[in-house]
Amino acid sequence: MVAFVNLISGKWAIPILYRLIVEGRPVRFGELQRAAAPITQKELTRHLRLFEEQGLVTRTVHPEMPPRVEYTITDLGRTLQPTLDSLAAWMRTHGATLSHTK
Amino acid sequence: MVAFVNLISGKWAIPILYRLIVEGRPVRFGELQRAAAPITQKELTRHLRLFEEQGLVTRTVHPEMPPRVEYTITDLGRTLQPTLDSLAAWMRTHGATLSHTK
DNA sequence: CCCATTAGTATCAAAAAGGTGCCTACTATA
DNA sequence: TATAGTAGGCACCTTTTTGATACTAATGGG
Numbered sequence: 650m651v652a653f654v655n656l657i658s659g660k661w662a663i664p665i666l667y668r669l670i671v672e673g674r675p676v677r678f679g680e681l682q683r684a685a686a687p688i689t690q691k692e693l694t695r696h697l698r699l700f701e702e703q704g705l706v707t708r709t710v711h712p713e714m715p716p717r718v719e720y721t722i723t724d725l726g727r728t729l730q731p732t733l734d735s736l737a738a739w740m741r742t743h744g745a746t747l748s749h750t751k
Numbered sequence: 752m753v754a755f756v757n758l759i760s761g762k763w764a765i766p767i768l769y770r771l772i773v774e775g776r777p778v779r780f781g782e783l784q785r786a787a788a789p790i791t792q793k794e795l796t797r798h799l800r801l802f803e804e805q806g807l808v809t810r811t812v813h814p815e816m817p818p819r820v821e822y823t824i825t826d827l828g829r830t831l832q833p834t835l836d837s838l839a840a841w842m843r844t845h846g847a848t849l850s851h852t853k
Numbered sequence: 854c855c856c857a858t859t860a861g862t863a864t865c866a867a868a869a870a871g872g873t874g875c876c877t878a879c880t881a882t883a
Numbered sequence: 884t885a886t887a888g889t890a891g892g893c894a895c896c897t898t899t900t901t902g903a904t905a906c907t908a909a910t911g912g913g
Contacts, residue, residue, distance in 0.1 A: 660901075678860055689902060694861065703849050714909040715859040725848065732841050735834040743830060747805050761870075780890055791872060796891065816879035817889040855913085862907080869900070876892080883886080 659696055661688045666726065667733050669706060675719035700726070763790045763798055768828065769835050771808060777821035802828070 668684040669676055676684075682693050697720055700706035705726035711717040770786040771778055778786075784795050799822055802808035807828035813819040 679858095682860095690861065691863095691903090692901065695901095710860095713859095714911095715857090716861075716908085718860060725845065728845060729841065732834070732837040735837045739831065739834050743827065746827060781888090784890095792891070793873095794871065797870090812890095815889095817881095818878080818891075820890060857912090858910090859908100862905105864905085865903085867900100867902075869898105871898075872896080873894105875894090878889095878891105880889105881887085883884100 659692070659699075661685050661692060661696055662700075663733065663736065665693070665696055666700065666705065666722070666729060667737065669720060669722040670727060670730050670733060673722065675709065675721045678718050678720070681720065705729070761794070761798055761801075763787050763794060764802075765835065765838065767795070767798055768802065768807065768824070768831060769839065771822060771824040772829060772832050772835065775824065777811065777823045780820050780822070783822065807831070 664685045665681055668681060682688060697706060701708050705723055707721045707723055709719045766787045767783055770783060784790060803810050807825055809823045809825055811821045
């Protein structure tokens with residue numbers, strides 16, 4: 650199970666993946682960045698590259714200017730939906746209960 | 752949802768919590784350490800303190816020698832079960848698919 | 854010429870996580 | 884007497900992760 654943590658590791662992994670799943674369509678880089686704000690470009694890029702490597706996401710480059718790159722959830726990535734739904738539901742129900750002490 | 756990642760952050764959080772949930776009874780420190788091997792004392796302690804702070808786990812010290820400290824999942828902690836079950840199921844089904852490139 | 858746009862890369866710095874070794878208190882056992 | 888076992892604390896160090904900033908390419912608009 651340690652591997653799962655590895656997979657969704659990184660502060661931003663879950664929000665990014667969830668967004669891609671919810672949208673179900675190709676999503677542009679900038680859109681993802683706004684969805685997972687305040688993530689930096691660098692971190693978003695890094696996460697997306699990891700997901701691509703794991704086969705969770707597909708990357709499509711449109712050779713235009715300004716550049717347009719779209720990310721789409723794969724079938725494998727989509728299998729995460731029930732789990733992420735469960736996460737989201739838990740957060741809605743119990744999220745407020747948690748202390749946010751740093 | 753970033754908060755969730757925060758909650759279960761750390762390589763070991765999920766295995767520890769899951770063990771506590773599955774057992775459902777007070778579990779000793781050493782037992783948890785073996786369950787989440789090869790975690791170090793320091794990290795296990797840190798995680799358990801965090802869980803305690805979040806109200807997911809109760810810590811009970813028995814003033815004996817050698818010391819005995821037991822950790823028990825709380826009601827709040829138990830609400831994580833369906834989500835963690837889902838995680839575990841996903842790993843069983845798709846875990847092997849993932850690349851483990853570092 | 855200046856500026857904005859997009860999806861990055863490069864570089865540097867800071868913060869978080871993790872590892873190691875040493876110490877304790879008391880008991881039991883060899 | 885020496886040693887092991889328990890659940891840590893504390894100090895020090897290395898590695899990993901995250902973040903902040905500046906920079907770029909190719910085009911369109913003013």
